[in-house]
Amino acid sequence: MLNLLRKEEPVLRAEITALYSVLDHKLGLHGAEVPITFGMDEKALGSYLPASYDNEEQFQFSLFFIGFCMNEQLSKNDRVNLYKHEYAHYMAHHISIPEKYNWQPGVHGSAWKYCCSLIGAIPSDYYIEDANIKKIDYDSVLTRPNVDHKQVQMLDTYRTQRMYKNMENAKVKYEVGDTVSHPKFGEGTVKEIEQQPSSVRLHIAFGDEVKIIDQKWLVKTGYSKVSER
Ligand SMILES: [Zn+2]
Missing domain, CATH: 2.30.30.390 (Hemimethylated DNA-binding domain)
Structure with a gap:
């Protein structure tokens, strides 16, 4: 089984690299040159590791999910989305994110979602089977939730009132x-x-x-x- 999977690596690598080359061309990036490693992780479909003190920048994908000889191999559509998901992580480290998309922190925060919107990746941090990209409304995903200033002010007023009341009491x-x-x-x-x-x-x-x-x-x-x- 493992041997069989190993034989699939070049095929999968070609599939990923082909996609990343297209995205690179569109965005002026070099994601297709980032090394891809394959593992058998049963919990994570893939990951992107940025270059750091002790590791080389790389993409990792689990053959457990994308291997052709696995019974439950992800559909082509889901594989492509997985590759894009990781590519969006790569993008977040290599493109400048407009200030207005920096409102939500986190690896899967608004900066990453903004990257997803540029390449048509599903902006979800978990795997959704057969997610339909056409149904994604990036505008609503990328918009900072409206802060109701009246509400904020009310809370503040309430606190001030309570403080005054405590003082009175x-x-x-x-x-x-x-x-x-x-x-x-x-x-x-x-x-x-x-x-x-x-x-x-x-x-x-x-x-x-x-x-x-x-x-x-x-x-x-x-x-x-x-x-x-
Ligand atoms: Zn992710």
Whole structure:
């Protein structure tokens, strides 16, 4: 089996190189000169490795998917798309991407999708069987989703309002000795004041019982003798 697959390598290499030569000619690139290696990866159909400190630039394709003697060999259409997918990765490293297509980061971000649009590759990072290129709307794929500024402003306003409210809530509005009214517990007297980062908690005596209640739930009904002076 492996021997058989090895024999297919030159055929596949020719198929890929022929396609890349056409694309190179159109774009003034040299993708057809980048070495192609074949493996038996069962998880990835292919990959493009840019030149780096420890590896030579190369395309890799898995014979597991594209080998002619495999039962489930990808259709010609899907193979071509796979080759284009990897070529688009190569392009992203070799052409200058217009600023407006740099909004989405990632290997399969908007820069790569822009490259896909130039060569008619399906701008999807996963394999779609028999994907139809004619159905791809590159314009919508490449357009940065509209940021609704009203929404952003609203969120901001909301945050500002909340900050203000927290500040208000943290202001001590009572004094020890003040008489307060609570909808459930009735009248009480402030015994102790506890300052919290964004609230004020009061220890209030309702008859014999002392409850700890946030000042925002209370209504002041009488001032302490101190403030009445
Ligand atoms: Zn990819």
